[in-house]
Amino acid sequence: MSEFNAHDIAKAAKTAFQDSQLIPSSERVNALHEIRKSLEANKAEIIKANAEDLKAAEIEVGAGKMSETLLKRLDLNKGDKWDSMLQGILDVAALPDPTGSVSYASELDDELELYRVACPIGVLLVIFEARPEVVVNIASLAIKSGNTAILKGGKESNRTTTLLSKAISAGLAKTAIPALYIQAIQTRAEVSSLLELDQYIDLVIPRGGNSLVKNIQNGTRIPVMGHADGLCSVFIDEGADVTKAVRVAIDSKIDYPAACNASETLILHESVVHTVWPPVAKALLEANVKLLCDPPSLDALKALSPRPSNLETLHLNLTLSVIVLPSLQSAIQFINSHSSHHTDSIVTESDAAASTFCRGVDSAGTFVNASTRFADGFRYGFGTEVGVSTGKIHARGPVGLDGLVTYKYMMRSKAPSGHIVGEFGTSKKQYKHTPIKATSVPFLQ
Template identity: 85%
Template structure:
């Protein structure tokens, strides 16, 4: 697509955003329900398109040009993915409106009031890989939070995402919200052009590999909220319960290995190598998990009796790179360390700062871990797979942010709003700054107890 057309797309999104700002927030809920109806009406056509995308992707996998992991993410027919996608729309529609909330209210002078009020960010450019349902997830969050959005999925899902976007536009056409409030693009060239249009686009959200995020950050002046790799770990503390350790480690790795919140590294306190570790290893091997072990964990497995039948097949020595790799498969890197402090240091050095868990019966260890690990999520005796906007109660999510500014962890509605300051003078002649200063009126800065801004 030419830069001129990209300009038109971005300009249309900004216009749609501005036109929708004066609409009542209830219209956003109406829009979500209309989109749900439109998607249901187009279900057969969309799933057939997804089957075409899958067939093309399977050929790419056979040719060695695509991973099995990416193929699984592409399948909209997998399990209850379609129903979950639609339920996500209803969940978002039922959430409280994130806009209009007052986080600061102060009386500066008699009849002069100042409010800090949550408001939409503006136009979002969201770039993601493979998973077509993300189109609906992000569109729902954008609409509910009052943001317009331009969406770019992976080329392998073009047929599916195109029809999903068409259904979304059809739903919007039955509301007061402009049809171009949500748009979808298809090519990297379009993305490159849009990244230059900071006069229209307010935030870029890349959801994918580190290389994708870094490339976008290096090629735009627009603020970027990065959603990158999920290099998560589980640490089995010296005071870990064996049953909890088995359950947490197994679920973190095997529930959905291709997810960004699946565990990729298992860290063992040296005191559990001959106690808890054999039971955990047995469960992982029974689940056909390949273990990449450091010398200490490997030596311990060789001494286990009876020896697991698939030990030779599934257990091998790790490499230094093993602990910096997001496997996205039934592969787990294992390392033994002497203390919780060394485990924290290891995680902070090797992880992607996504989600990390500790298995322990010690409150002191749990507190030390949660405060010391520099990740968006730190869990105690719970699977890393809980790191998810839906499970957190956000309805769905744009993605999981590994950053530290604005939004961190699963980004739901609250992560898609900013704020503005609104001031109102109720004085008969208004207020001017010249009336304040030395020998004049002084500011009161008296807190106001309000639930909302009275003139919104």
């Protein structure tokens, strides 16, 4: 793409955003239903394209140019992925409108009211790898939240994402939503050009490996909502229940090892090494998990066959690092130093330990006696998610509709002559700052 074309795409997205702001939220919901119908009508063609992408990807895997993990993420027809993708559209459509809600309201003076009102961010540039269903997930969230989006999938899914984008456009064409509300691009060169256009693009959301996120963060002036590696941990505390420990450790690792919310490190309190750890290790090995152990956890297993530890590694497969630590505090320190601040879980019977862990671990998700795999927008009730943010500004954790809105302040004077600042001050009028109970802005109704 030339700079001129990149400029055209970004400008068109900004124009579509501005033109859509007076369209009622009911039409955005209608658009989602039309998109779902369009996708279903074009399913056969889309699945055929996906099969072609898979065939090409298998050749890349055989040549050592692509990982098995990436290949698994590419299949749109595996299990219930297609149906889940379509259900996600309906789930998003059924969620409350995230725009227009009031989070602060105050009467500054008689007949002078101030409201803080949720509103869309603007133009989103979303870059993701492999998973073609992300096109639909993000388009749904963008439309529902009133944002336009430019989407860039991985080259390994180009055939699939192209047809998904066409189906989305066909659905939008039957509504009042602008035709260029959702656009798709194909190459890294296009991304590089768009990252320079901060006058049009308001937020970049990269979904992929740490190198992708870092490269984008270092290559643009546009704000970036970072979603890097998911280096998640499960900590088995002293006195942990064996059944809970086995269930949480197993599910966190094997439910979907390639996911960013799968555990990569199992941390053991030293008091459980000869009690809880052996049955947990046995269950993991029986589930074909390769255990990379430190010396204490390795010695406790004797006849079992784990391997020496390899910490700070994002395995994304059936490999799990294991480390023994002397206390809850040392486990918290270890997680804060070695994790990617995505999601971490503690298995414990102590409310005090659970509280300390949840407050002390500096991650987007801190769980008690629950699998790290619960860290997901769909499971949280967000319908779907645009990604997972491990940053701390604006949005954190699975990012759904609420993470795709910002706010503006709206003020209205109802006084006959309006209000001016010059009337306030020492020996003049004083501000009232009286809270107003409001869930919406009266003059926007």
